[in-house]
Amino acid sequence: MNLPIVKVAAVHAAPVYMDAAATVSKAVALIEEAARHGAELVAFPESFVPGFPVWAALWAPIYNHDWFRRMVSNSILVNGPEMAQIQGAARRNGVFVSLGFSESTEVSVGCIWNSNVIVGDDGAILNHHRKLVPTFYEKMVWAAGDGHGLRVSDTRIGRLGALICGENTNPLARYSLAAQGEQIHISAWPAIWPTRMPSSGMNFDNLAANRIRAGGHSFEAKVFGILNAGFMDKTMFDALAASGDHQAVEVLENTPRAATQFLDPTGAVIGDTLQAEEGIAYATFDLNDCIEPKQFHDIVGYYNRFDIFNVxxxxxxxxxxxxxxxxxxxxxxxxxxxxxxxxxxxxxxx
Structure with a gap:
């Protein structure tokens, strides 16, 4: 067996916050840049288009109606013109793209999902996934998804799977991808995810929590991992801080930032790591390295009891x-x- 060796890129960048058209243009430029550097797969963070709704963590819902309207108006259709631009960039550059986006629908003016697509190097959408359960305050923004997108895409660069943020905490969601022969797992995350005031000392540690979950999946499934986090730039910060709310500013300034990094099938960090600066991280995956760890425990092969567990x-x-x-x-x-x-x-x- 001779499996592919692939160079992958993870975009650790900020959107043009709550501006879908400008963010898509930025995404196209980043796809082109990564392709020039030899990447065959380019991954983007959670809800890159049009940005993650951090405002839902900062203020009660009664203060967020304007933010929600702005989010809805900048959410995009999976078969709309913005997605067509991403598909065109993938096709022109001959690369695969994983994109996190806020998805709208033609049957409702207010229903949106936290979604992800994997686009093939020919521009076709290989998989379209909606986050199964919005997490914590995300429930006030996005609708619950379904199991339609729990699929692995079999491509020339390997078998690609993706889950969004907290879904990587769900063992059954992760197992559903492992059981389809997943070899590269993409986990998409926001730049920050506030849960408490920073002064409490008990805020959610994005860096540690994301690393534990993504590392656990790489180790259990024996897959390479792209741990792809967003980035908050000054434009995004200023937009969220414009209300003059000092507590909101404290949260934005002092909530732990997430990192973008790569993992091998043992869960060890490889390749570039980005956290405090915007950019594109790169790593090389030799998928042949997925084979040896399967000797130890193959959770979708011999190292399971299918007579006991039925999923x-x-x-x-x-x-x-x-x-x-x-x-x-x-x-x-x-x-x-x-x-x-x-x-x-x-x-x-x-």
Whole structure:
């Protein structure tokens, strides 16, 4: 067996905060830059387009209506013109792209999801995943996703899988990808994730928590990991601090920053690490290194008890309505790829 050796890039960059068009233009430029440096896979952080809703952590919902409207108006369709620009950049540069984005839908003006796509080097969308459960204050922004995107994409550079932020805390979500032969796992994270006032000394440590979860998956599944975090620049900081709320400024200034780094199949850090500065991190993955650790414990092979543990994943795409064929208005039914008509396929990894 001779598996690929691939150079990967992780974008540790800030969006043009709450500006989808400008952020997509920035993403295209970053894809081109990474491709010039030999990357074959370019990954972006959680909700890179149009930015992570940190404001939901800073203020109660009754103060966030304007922020929510701004977020909704800058969320994008998976089959819209902004995504087409990302697909075009992937195709022109012959690279694979993993993009975190806030997804809108044509069937509601206010429903958005925390989503991720993997785009092929031919520009086709290989997988489209919606975060299963928005975490903590994210519930006030995004709707819950479904299992449709719990898929691994089999490509010329390896089998690619991705989960969003706290999903990497869910053993069953991670196992669903491992059980499909995943070899490169992309975990996408925000720049900061406040949970308490910094003065309490008990805030959520992005650096440690993300490293533990991503490292655990690399070690358990014997896969390479791209731990891809966002970055908060001055523009984003100033936008969030513009209210003059001193407590909000304290949170923004002193909440631990997340890091972007890479992991080998033992969970060890390899390649570049970025935390305090914006840029693109690079690493080289020799997928042949996934083989030897499987001798020790292959959780989707011999090192399991499928006679005891039975796991079934429902991958139907949830939809708000089902139209019967004999309905007089059936011809007005929105396209399935826009509203997520149920996909009957499912996998039984047991």
């Amino acid at each position: 079934e994943i429902d991958r139907r795409r949830l939809a708000p309505v089902k139209f019967s064929p004999d309905n007089a208005n059936a011809k007005a039914e929105p396209r399935g790829d826009r509203i997520g008509i149920a996909d009957p396929t499912s996998i039984d990894v047991a």
